[in-house]
Amino acid sequence: VGAIVGEHTYNVDAYDRLQTYYVKAISYLSSKLSFAYEGEDITDFVERPQFRECVGKSDSYELWECREQVWNLSFRGKTVGGESFPDDRFGATFFQPFYAGQTFGLGQLNPLTALQMSDLVHQV
Secondary structure, three states: OHHHHHHHHHOOOOOOOHHHHHHHHHHHHHOOOOOEEOOEEHHHHOOOHHHHHHOOOOOHHHHHHHHHHHHHHHHOOOEEOOEEOOOOOHHHHHOOOOOOOOOEOOOOEOHHHHHHHHHHHHHO
16 A cells, blocks of 8 residues: 555645545555446356457457447447446456556556456566
8 A cells, every 4th residue: 555655645746635645545545456347246247248358359459459449339428228328448447446547566567457468467
């Protein structure tokens, strides 16, 4: 938690206020890290029938790229089964649990990109 809060603290411009850092720190400490939209976890969401075409993709990049395309074609800005979905990026909808622009690690990867690169990282 300290590394993530520190990263956000020192990667912002000097005009941000201390109160903002405090709110971020409290959010990190008191919140369970969850990748979900409206209470539906991403692991459950990608089990929907619309994502069938992504099953069997050969690596993590292809898998998550396919899922992002399905999101754009089938869910983004649409109502599916009576449920409305935002007209926003897949990563922004499911993979920014605390703040927009959230990135992690030395490479400053957002969570979706980290998932896409996991096979390559494992290989290297």
